[in-house]
Amino acid sequence: MRGSIRTRLLAAFLLVAVAAAAALSIYSLAVVEAYGVRRLQERLDTEARVSAGLLSAAIGTIGTTHVGPSLAAATSRALKQAGAETATRIIVVDSTGRVVADGGTPSVIGSVYSARPEIRSALRGTEGSATRSLSNGRLALFVAVPISAGGHVVGATYVSSTTFSVATLLRDYRGQLALVALAFLLAALVLTEVLTRWLTRPLRDLQVSARRLATDHSVRVRPVGPRETRELAAAFNQLAEEIETSSDELHEEERRKSRFVSDVSHELRSPLTGIRLAAETLLDNEVGAEDQQRFLATIIREADRLTGLANDLLELQRIEGATGELPLGRVDLRRAATLAVEANDPVAADRGVAVTVEGRAPEVLGAADRLQQVVGNLVDNATRHTPAGGHVRVILSGEAGWAVLRVVDEGPGIPPADLANLFERFWRAQYSRDRATGGAGLGLAIVRAIVASHGGTIEAANRPEGGAAFTVRLPSLRD
Ligand SMILES: Nc1ncnc2c1ncn2[C@@H]1O[C@H](COP(=O)(O)OP(=O)(O)OP(=O)(O)O)[C@@H](O)[C@H]1O
Ligand SMILES: [Mg+2]
Numbered sequence: 001m002r003g004s005i006r007t008r009l010l011a012a013f014l015l016v017a018v019a020a021a022a023a024l025s026i027y028s029l030a031v032v033e034a035y036g037v038r039r040l041q042e043r044l045d046t047e048a049r050v051s052a053g054l055l056s057a058a059i060g061t062i063g064t065t066h067v068g069p070s071l072a073a074a075t076s077r078a079l080k081q082a083g084a085e086t087a088t089r090i091i092v093v094d095s096t097g098r099v100v101a102d103g104g105t106p107s108v109i110g111s112v113y114s115a116r117p118e119i120r121s122a123l124r125g126t127e128g129s130a131t132r133s134l135s136n137g138r139l140a141l142f143v144a145v146p147i148s149a150g151g152h153v154v155g156a157t158y159v160s161s162t163t164f165s166v167a168t169l170l171r172d173y174r175g176q177l178a179l180v181a182l183a184f185l186l187a188a189l190v191l192t193e194v195l196t197r198w199l200t201r202p203l204r205d206l207q208v209s210a211r212r213l214a215t216d217h218s219v220r221v222r223p224v225g226p227r228e229t230r231e232l233a234a235a236f237n238q239l240a241e242e243i244e245t246s247s248d249e250l251h252e253e254e255r256r257k258s259r260f261v262s263d264v265s266h267e268l269r270s271p272l273t274g275i276r277l278a279a280e281t282l283l284d285n286e287v288g289a290e291d292q293q294r295f296l297a298t299i300i301r302e303a304d305r306l307t308g309l310a311n312d313l314l315e316l317q318r319i320e321g322a323t324g325e326l327p328l329g330r331v332d333l334r335r336a337a338t339l340a341v342e343a344n345d346p347v348a349a350d351r352g353v354a355v356t357v358e359g360r361a362p363e364v365l366g367a368a369d370r371l372q373q374v375v376g377n378l379v380d381n382a383t384r385h386t387p388a389g390g391h392v393r394v395i396l397s398g399e400a401g402w403a404v405l406r407v408v409d410e411g412p413g414i415p416p417a418d419l420a421n422l423f424e425r426f427w428r429a430q431y432s433r434d435r436a437t438g439g440a441g442l443g444l445a446i447v448r449a450i451v452a453s454h455g456g457t458i459e460a461a462n463r464p465e466g467g468a469a470f471t472v473r474l475p476s477l478r479d
Helices: 005-062 067-085 117-123 166-170 175-213 227-281 288-322 333-352 368-385 430-434 444-451
Strands: 089-094 099-102 128-133 139-149 152-163 329-331 355-359 364-366 391-399 402-408 459-463 468-475
Touching: 005 067, 005 089, 005 128, 005 139, 005 152, 005 166, 005 175, 067 099, 117 128, 117 139, 117 152, 166 175, 175 227, 175 368, 175 444, 227 288, 288 444, 329 333, 329 368, 333 355, 333 368, 333 391, 333 402, 355 368, 364 368, 364 468, 368 391, 368 402, 368 444, 444 459, 444 468
Parallel strands: 355 391
Antiparallel strands: 089 099, 089 152, 128 139, 139 152, 329 364, 391 402, 402 468, 459 468
């Protein structure tokens, strides 16, 4: 069913009101009718008995045993007089049921009523009565009472009158009934309007808010009104909350992406500029043989940087995108660390920094190559930031449920403000940017991605005695 709440409410109210009014009116009219009939019956009974009694007395006085013509004529006159005052018609029938006296007009004297059950019953000595509906809708009541003389029934008085019925009441009060129906309609309309407003106000508010939500995600509604609309409002607020959060996340993701793209292009620009400058100079024929070698070396170094950058980016993408694709196995972190340190040895030696591996850690489930890469990147950073003659330590240990690997150095440490950004892609502390050395700032991002894919954590801190400490925790294997 379509249509507004208002139409439905109105229809429901009208239906209920009309049904209730109809049922109530029919019931009360029926009660009124029954009451009227009862009262009339009582009156007719009395009149019939009184007149029958009077006639019996008269016949007794006259000394006959039937209603004679003179008595009938006198009775007819008396009844006419009485009937003029009341709405009752009194007839007298003789013992055969023939009318001998009639107070009404047109007179029915001579007609035979013996076929009527109430007359037959009276002529047998018992009072009889009947109720009949007339063609005009009114009810007619008949009461017949025997007239006795000398121990015999000599005739009967037959009294009748009409009264209202439900049908006549309905007809007579049509105007009033129409008025009442109109009043019902008006009351239903007013009630509907008030109720509709009250019921739909929270819905209208909700509608307005829903429209606004499309452009403003901070829109919330106040839960008011009936329980259902309050619940709807709460659901709306929850929805709005989720939309706001996910749109914030989307914006953050977009910001990260665009920063990533600008970082990548920035990183590409400097090696490309270097290559281009070197090539331009080489094209200039006046370059000496020694300079030629130098520029060619620059071109190769910058090209290597580009390759390294591309490799690192691909690597990061692979680790972050990989789910369950790593070849997993039992990994002894001591072995992985030793291999990584050995691979780093030439660079560390070049920087004049000693690297040692100490302690043991419980075995972990993981990809040995990747974990070796974690140690390699951390050791590379540590040796880079430690002055020549310094010492970098890789310390292994176990903690409840965790294998712990710490790389500590004797460098300058990390400015506290930078600790939060350290693991972001392309992030480098300002002093590292200023230096000609150093990579793209992807090393720690790769480390964090690998550790995360192993279900572990990494944190950076400054040691009280100076230098940085990177702590990696990986879930250990129990047996
Ligand atoms: N042990 C350390 N001591 C002091 N600063 C460090 C240390 N390790 C990392 N950093 C700082 O964190 C930055 C990010 O390190 P990350 O390894 O991600 O990049 P990178 O070493 O500069 O380049 P890449 O590793 O990509 O070649 C470094 O540039 C440096 O500023
Ligand atoms: Mg690094």
